[in-house]
Amino acid sequence: MVTKLLLESAKDKNLTKQYVTFWLENKRFGIDILDVKEIYSDVSVTPICHSTEDVRGYINIRGEIYLVADLRMLLGLQKTFINVEEKLIIFKDHLFESFGVVIDKIADVVSIKDSEIEKFSTDATEIHEGYLWNNQFKIVEGIFKTENGLILILNGENIVQSILSKSKHNQAQ
Amino acid sequence: MSDFEQDMINDFVEEARELLASIEDDFIILEKQKDNPDTELINKIFRAVHTIKGTSGFLGLKNIGRIGHIMETVMSKIRDREIRPESDFVDALLAGADLLKRMTANIAESNDINIEQIYDKLSSIVNIVEIESVLFDKTENDVKKSVSSSDSSTVQLNASEKNNTQQEVDDKLIAEFVLDAKKIIDTIESDFKILKTQLVNPNVTLINKIHRAVDTFKSTSELLNFYNLYKTTDQISIILLQIRNHQIIANDEHIDIIIRAIDKIHIMLDDISYSNEMDLTDFYNDFARIIQSKSALNTQVGGKKIVVSEVDTSKENDNIYENLTKSDFIPDNKEPLLIKTPEASNTVRIHINVLDKLMRLAGELVLVRNQQIINIHQSGGINRGIIQKLDKVTTELQETIIQTRLQPIASLFGKFPRVVRELNRKLNKEIVLKLNGSEVEMDKTIIELLAGPLTHLVRNAGDHGIEPTEERIRLGKPARGKIELKAYHEGSFVIIEIVDDGRGINPNLIKKSALRLGMKTEADVLKMNESEIVNMILLPGFTTALEISDISGRGVGMDVVKESIEKVNGTIEIQSQIGNGTTVYLKVPLTLAIIQCLVITSEGNYYAIPQINVEELITLYDNDIDENIESTGDQEIFMLRNTLLPIVHLNECLQHSRKFTKKDKREIIEKNSQSNRFHDLDYSSDNNQYCSIDHSSELHFAVLKYGKHKYGLVFDKIIGTEEIVVKPMHPFVKNLKIYSGSTIMGNGKVALILDVENIALHTSIDFNVNDAFASRNKVNKIEEEKESILLFKAGDKEQFALALPIVKRVDQINLSEIQKAGNEEFYIKDNIPIKIIRLNTIINVSECIESDKMYLVLPKFSAKPCGILASEMCDIKDIPVKINTSTYVAEGIMGTDIIDRKLTLFLDLYRIIELSDPSYIISEGKIKKPMFPNIEIKILLADDSSYMRQLISGYLVEAGYVVVTAEDGNVAMEKLFEQKFDLIVSDIEMPNMNGFDFITNVRKGNIQSEIPAIANSSLNSPDIINKALECGFNKYIVKIQKEKLLSTVSALIEEALNN
Structure with missing residues (x-):
C-alpha cells in the first residue's frame, strides 16, 4: 500500500525519486529504487541452453529460483567475459516475478527530481552523444546530467517487455 | 468475467465438490435406513444441496440450480416422511449428485449440459409422491386436501420450470425484498445453528437477535401480501418467543420445525410469485401441534411423542409402496437426537502457493543449517548444542510442511461403497466392501489421479473376480463376496492393496491368450513363473475376452491402469490364486512435488532426468565406444541386446537451439565419428576441436523411455540420484520445451529438469525410420x-x-x-x-x-x-x-x-x-589411368558386403572414376533416381533386392534405363551368368579380377560415350 502511494505520488513532477545507479561499459545508469528488491553479489548462474542470449540463467537466492538477464545484451552492448565486480539487481515482484539483471558494477543511490530528467522516447539506435545501443524497447527513458557525467535512466517495465517479446520471438523460431 | 466473479466461481466449485463428496456416502447410509431415516442425515444432505442451489442461482448457473432445486425438493419430501428413501429414489438422487459433480467440474459449460433426463427422473419422484398422496388422501376422503395437494404438485412443476424463465422479476421492490430476505434468512439460519448448541440454556441475546430479524421479515412479507411467508415467519416468531420466555424448553423438534420453516421460506423466496399458492397446511398443523404441546413438554418426553405421531403418518405412506408390517417399524430406534456440537472447525484452507513457499523456505533453511554445520566443524565445535537443536527443528519443520500437502486416502476410498453398491445391483451379486487404512495420508494430486485406476480395479474385482452367489455357494465359499481395500505406508511410498476372494486369475488362460495374441512365444512363456504370467495382463493390448466374458475380458484396460499408475511414479503388481482370489498391489509415492531424479552433468552443468524415464545406464569404455555405436547416415545407434537404440548427445542437443535437421544430424555424426576415429590411433590430442566428448576413456549414456519409445542420451558424468523438489520454469523461458522444470540441488545450485519426450523431438529422432532400418539392418547384420x-x-x-x-x-x-x-x-x-x-x-x-x-x-x-x-x-x-x-x-x-x-x-x-x-597380375591390356581425364565418370556400385564395396570402389577410384556405393538393389535404385550415373557395377547376391531384380527394374524403368551395367559376383556358374545377361547386364565378371573389371568398365564407358 505504501509502495502504491509512493508510486502514485512519484508522478508529481517535483517529487524527488531515488535511483539505484550502476555502471555498464563505463556509462552510468539509474533505475527507480522502488523497482529494486535487492542487490545480490553472487552472479554464478546456471545457464539455460536454448534461451535467448539476453538470458544469463537461473540463480538460487534463499530457496527461490530467479531468472537472471544480462542487461548488456538487452541494450545491445558487447558481452563481458570475466568481471568480478558484477552484481545482480533483483527486481520487485510488481515488475516481474523472480527476475533480475546483471550489471557491471554497482554505484550510489542518487536522488533526482523528476523535472531534472531529460526525457526522450526515441527508439533510435543512437541515443546521446555517441552512446550507441539498441533502444528498440525504450529501455532508456531519459538522461540526467550531474557534474560527474550523465546518468541514463532506465525503465524497468520496458526491460521486462523487451525480454518477453524476445522470448516470444525465440519461440516463433 | 471479472476476477472477483471468477474467484467466486472457483470458491463455489471447491465448496460444491466438497459438499457433494461428503453427501455421497450419506445417500447410501440413507438408503440402508430406509425405514427409519436419520433426520440429521437428511438435513445434512438437504443443506448441502440447498447451498449448492443457492450459490449457483446467484452465479447464474441455471442447470446446477435446477438440479439442485429438484433434489432439494425430493430431500424435503423424504424429510417430511412423504417418501421413503427407496433404492430407486436414491439412484435418482445419486444420478443427480453425479450430474452436479460433472457440471461443477466443468463449470463453464454447465449450462450447456443436457440435464433433462435426470431432471425428469427426479421430478417424477416428486410427482409420484404427489399422486400417491392424492390417492392416499382420497382414501381418507379428505377432498379439500386432495385438491390443494394436486395444486401444490402443479405448483412444484411450474416452479421448477419457472426457475429458468422467471429469473427476472420485473417488480423491483419484490426483487429487493427477496434479496434482503435471503440475506436475513441466511443470518437466521446460521444463528440458529449456534442456538442449537445451547438448547438447554439458550442465550437470550441471540434469541432476541433472531427474533428481531424474523419480525422484520414477517412485517415486510405482510406488507407485500406474501401470505405464506408471513404465516411461516409468524410461527417461527411464536416459537422463538416461547423459548425466550422459558415457556417451553427447546428441543430438537422445535429446531427441526424451524429449520423446515426456514427451508420452506427458501423455497418460497426462490419463487416468490408462487409462494402464496403453496400448500403449507400440513406444515402449519405441525407447527400448531408443537406450539400447543408446549404445556405438556415440561412433564413428558415430548420429542418422542411427536416422533411417534410423525411415524404414524409416514407409515401409511409406506404402505403404498410396500406391505410392511407394523413390527418392521421400531420407533424406539430413533432416539431423540443427541445435542451435537457442530463440528468444531479445526481445519484452515490455505492456498497451495503458501505451502509451496513454506516448503521452499524450509529447503533453504536446510541449506543454511548445512552451512552452519560446516562452520561449526571448522570453528571447533562452539555452540554445537544450539546447532544440533537447529538441525533437529529444521528437519522436523520440513517434514511437517510436506505433511501439509497430504490428505487422508479416505477421500478416495469413500467413493467405493457406492461403486460396490452399483456393482451389486447391476451384477446381482452380494459383495461386501471392507476399507482399511483410510487414515493413510498422501499427496492430494496423487489421490485424485488414483481415482480412475482404483475404480477400474475394484470394478474388475467385482465383475470378473467375485463369482455369482450360486456359484460361491456351490463352491463352499461364503455367499457374500468380499473386496477389501487396504492402504499402508512403506517407506516414502504408500501401498494400496485391492483384495478380492473371487475366482482368481487362471494363468493358463493368460498364457493361451498371450500366445493367441502373439505377444509371447511358447519359449518365452515356458521360462516365466506363475506370477510373471499373471502380470502379463498388464501388457498393452492384452485381453482374454474370448475366454472370460463376452463384454469385457479381465485385463481389458489393465494397461491403462498401469499407465496411470506409472504416471504418478508408481508400480503395479498382481498376485492371484485360483479359487482363492486376486490381490493387486499398487505402490505409489507419497507426493509428486518431490520426484526421484537421475542427476547428470553436461558441460559442467547439472541436469536432472526424472527417474521414471530412466531405464538403465550404460557406460562404454575405449574400443567399445567405436565398435558398438554405429550410424545410419543421420542417426547414431547402439545395439542394445538385439534392439537398435538411437543415440543422441545431450551436449549437441543443448548447443543447437533449433530443432535438428537431417543436415545437423549428419554433421554431428561426422564430428563424432571423426573424433572416434582419431581416438582409434590416439590422435585425439591433436584434434581437440573434435573432442567435445572425451573418448579417451568412457562414454556414458542413459537409456530413456517415454511412451513406447526408447533412446540413449549421452552425457558427461553421472552424479547420482536425488530426490528433488520440482519448480516450474520461469515465464521468460517457458517456451523452451526441452526442460520440464527447475530445481535447487543440495549444493544450492539450480539444475534444470530435462523433458525426455521433447529432447527426442528436438533432436528429431525418427523412431520409425529406425525401425525400418532395424529390420533391414538385422538381415544385413546376420546374413550379409x-x-x-x-x-x-x-x-x-x-x-x-x-x-x-x-x-x-x-x-x-x-x-x-x-x-x-x-x-x-x-x-x-x-x-x-x-x-x-x-x-x-x-x-x-x-x-x-x-x-x-x-x-x-x-x-x-x-x-x-x-x-x-x-x-x-x-x-x-x-x-x-x-x-x-x-x-x-x-x-x-x-x-x-x-x-x-x-x-x-x-x-x-x-x-x-x-x-x-x-x-x-592378370592384365589384358594395361589400364592407362586415368582413362577419361577430361570428364567425370560416375559409377554406381551395388554390393552388400562393405568389404567388397571398399575394395572395388578403391580400384575404381584409383582408376579415376567417381564411385557412389549402395548396399543393396533398393538403395541402388534410390541413388539412381537421385543422380545420374554412367555405369553400374552390381553384385548378384544382395538382400532386399538382388542383382537380377535390380537390373530388370533399371531396364524396365524410364530413368537411365540404357545405362551400361556390369554384374560382378563371386558366383561362377553358366546358369547364373546367362541369367544375369538375360536380365540386362552387359557383362559378367567373376569376383575379384581387378584388371578385367577395370578394362571392362573402360570399354563399356567408351562405347557409351561413342554412341
Whole structure:
C-alpha cells in the first residue's frame, strides 16, 4: 500500500525519486529504487541452453529460483567475459516475478527530481552523444546530467517487455 | 468475467465438490435406513444441496440450480416422511449428485449440459409422491386436501420450470425484498445453528437477535401480501418467543420445525410469485401441534411423542409402496437426537502457493543449517548444542510442511461403497466392501489421479473376480463376496492393496491368450513363473475376452491402469490364486512435488532426468565406444541386446537451439565419428576441436523411455540420484520445451529438469525410420554384412586381414623348404614354384618372424602362383567389417578395423602382388589411368558386403572414376533416381533386392534405363551368368579380377560415350 502511494505520488513532477545507479561499459545508469528488491553479489548462474542470449540463467537466492538477464545484451552492448565486480539487481515482484539483471558494477543511490530528467522516447539506435545501443524497447527513458557525467535512466517495465517479446520471438523460431 | 466473479466461481466449485463428496456416502447410509431415516442425515444432505442451489442461482448457473432445486425438493419430501428413501429414489438422487459433480467440474459449460433426463427422473419422484398422496388422501376422503395437494404438485412443476424463465422479476421492490430476505434468512439460519448448541440454556441475546430479524421479515412479507411467508415467519416468531420466555424448553423438534420453516421460506423466496399458492397446511398443523404441546413438554418426553405421531403418518405412506408390517417399524430406534456440537472447525484452507513457499523456505533453511554445520566443524565445535537443536527443528519443520500437502486416502476410498453398491445391483451379486487404512495420508494430486485406476480395479474385482452367489455357494465359499481395500505406508511410498476372494486369475488362460495374441512365444512363456504370467495382463493390448466374458475380458484396460499408475511414479503388481482370489498391489509415492531424479552433468552443468524415464545406464569404455555405436547416415545407434537404440548427445542437443535437421544430424555424426576415429590411433590430442566428448576413456549414456519409445542420451558424468523438489520454469523461458522444470540441488545450485519426450523431438529422432532400418539392418547384420575374414600375423606387431573369398588356400610350409632364386624366394608344391611375398619388403610393417612352421597365403586369380608369408594363423572370423580408410593409408593397405580389440590392417592383396611383381597380375591390356581425364565418370556400385564395396570402389577410384556405393538393389535404385550415373557395377547376391531384380527394374524403368551395367559376383556358374545377361547386364565378371573389371568398365564407358 505504501509502495502504491509512493508510486502514485512519484508522478508529481517535483517529487524527488531515488535511483539505484550502476555502471555498464563505463556509462552510468539509474533505475527507480522502488523497482529494486535487492542487490545480490553472487552472479554464478546456471545457464539455460536454448534461451535467448539476453538470458544469463537461473540463480538460487534463499530457496527461490530467479531468472537472471544480462542487461548488456538487452541494450545491445558487447558481452563481458570475466568481471568480478558484477552484481545482480533483483527486481520487485510488481515488475516481474523472480527476475533480475546483471550489471557491471554497482554505484550510489542518487536522488533526482523528476523535472531534472531529460526525457526522450526515441527508439533510435543512437541515443546521446555517441552512446550507441539498441533502444528498440525504450529501455532508456531519459538522461540526467550531474557534474560527474550523465546518468541514463532506465525503465524497468520496458526491460521486462523487451525480454518477453524476445522470448516470444525465440519461440516463433 | 471479472476476477472477483471468477474467484467466486472457483470458491463455489471447491465448496460444491466438497459438499457433494461428503453427501455421497450419506445417500447410501440413507438408503440402508430406509425405514427409519436419520433426520440429521437428511438435513445434512438437504443443506448441502440447498447451498449448492443457492450459490449457483446467484452465479447464474441455471442447470446446477435446477438440479439442485429438484433434489432439494425430493430431500424435503423424504424429510417430511412423504417418501421413503427407496433404492430407486436414491439412484435418482445419486444420478443427480453425479450430474452436479460433472457440471461443477466443468463449470463453464454447465449450462450447456443436457440435464433433462435426470431432471425428469427426479421430478417424477416428486410427482409420484404427489399422486400417491392424492390417492392416499382420497382414501381418507379428505377432498379439500386432495385438491390443494394436486395444486401444490402443479405448483412444484411450474416452479421448477419457472426457475429458468422467471429469473427476472420485473417488480423491483419484490426483487429487493427477496434479496434482503435471503440475506436475513441466511443470518437466521446460521444463528440458529449456534442456538442449537445451547438448547438447554439458550442465550437470550441471540434469541432476541433472531427474533428481531424474523419480525422484520414477517412485517415486510405482510406488507407485500406474501401470505405464506408471513404465516411461516409468524410461527417461527411464536416459537422463538416461547423459548425466550422459558415457556417451553427447546428441543430438537422445535429446531427441526424451524429449520423446515426456514427451508420452506427458501423455497418460497426462490419463487416468490408462487409462494402464496403453496400448500403449507400440513406444515402449519405441525407447527400448531408443537406450539400447543408446549404445556405438556415440561412433564413428558415430548420429542418422542411427536416422533411417534410423525411415524404414524409416514407409515401409511409406506404402505403404498410396500406391505410392511407394523413390527418392521421400531420407533424406539430413533432416539431423540443427541445435542451435537457442530463440528468444531479445526481445519484452515490455505492456498497451495503458501505451502509451496513454506516448503521452499524450509529447503533453504536446510541449506543454511548445512552451512552452519560446516562452520561449526571448522570453528571447533562452539555452540554445537544450539546447532544440533537447529538441525533437529529444521528437519522436523520440513517434514511437517510436506505433511501439509497430504490428505487422508479416505477421500478416495469413500467413493467405493457406492461403486460396490452399483456393482451389486447391476451384477446381482452380494459383495461386501471392507476399507482399511483410510487414515493413510498422501499427496492430494496423487489421490485424485488414483481415482480412475482404483475404480477400474475394484470394478474388475467385482465383475470378473467375485463369482455369482450360486456359484460361491456351490463352491463352499461364503455367499457374500468380499473386496477389501487396504492402504499402508512403506517407506516414502504408500501401498494400496485391492483384495478380492473371487475366482482368481487362471494363468493358463493368460498364457493361451498371450500366445493367441502373439505377444509371447511358447519359449518365452515356458521360462516365466506363475506370477510373471499373471502380470502379463498388464501388457498393452492384452485381453482374454474370448475366454472370460463376452463384454469385457479381465485385463481389458489393465494397461491403462498401469499407465496411470506409472504416471504418478508408481508400480503395479498382481498376485492371484485360483479359487482363492486376486490381490493387486499398487505402490505409489507419497507426493509428486518431490520426484526421484537421475542427476547428470553436461558441460559442467547439472541436469536432472526424472527417474521414471530412466531405464538403465550404460557406460562404454575405449574400443567399445567405436565398435558398438554405429550410424545410419543421420542417426547414431547402439545395439542394445538385439534392439537398435538411437543415440543422441545431450551436449549437441543443448548447443543447437533449433530443432535438428537431417543436415545437423549428419554433421554431428561426422564430428563424432571423426573424433572416434582419431581416438582409434590416439590422435585425439591433436584434434581437440573434435573432442567435445572425451573418448579417451568412457562414454556414458542413459537409456530413456517415454511412451513406447526408447533412446540413449549421452552425457558427461553421472552424479547420482536425488530426490528433488520440482519448480516450474520461469515465464521468460517457458517456451523452451526441452526442460520440464527447475530445481535447487543440495549444493544450492539450480539444475534444470530435462523433458525426455521433447529432447527426442528436438533432436528429431525418427523412431520409425529406425525401425525400418532395424529390420533391414538385422538381415544385413546376420546374413550379409558379415565377412569371412582370415586373420594372420607375419611380424610380431601387426595383425593382418584378408577377405576369405579372395584366398585360394593356405599352405603350411617349412622354412627350410624355401628356395632362393636371385632376390626372389620360391616354395615348390606339386612341382609348381610359388613365389613368396614377404610383407615387410612391400609395406612398412615389422619383419616376419621365422620359425619351422610357416604359412603361405595363396590368392585367387593371380597370373602366376604366389603367396604371402605368414608366421601365425590367428583366426577365421565371420564378423561385420567396417574398414576405416582414412586412418592408415599406405600402398597395399586398404584400411584398418578393430578386430578383437586389435588394430587390424586389411591388405589390398592385388596391389601387394602388383607391387612385388606387376607381371603376377592378370592384365589384358594395361589400364592407362586415368582413362577419361577430361570428364567425370560416375559409377554406381551395388554390393552388400562393405568389404567388397571398399575394395572395388578403391580400384575404381584409383582408376579415376567417381564411385557412389549402395548396399543393396533398393538403395541402388534410390541413388539412381537421385543422380545420374554412367555405369553400374552390381553384385548378384544382395538382400532386399538382388542383382537380377535390380537390373530388370533399371531396364524396365524410364530413368537411365540404357545405362551400361556390369554384374560382378563371386558366383561362377553358366546358369547364373546367362541369367544375369538375360536380365540386362552387359557383362559378367567373376569376383575379384581387378584388371578385367577395370578394362571392362573402360570399354563399356567408351562405347557409351561413342554412341
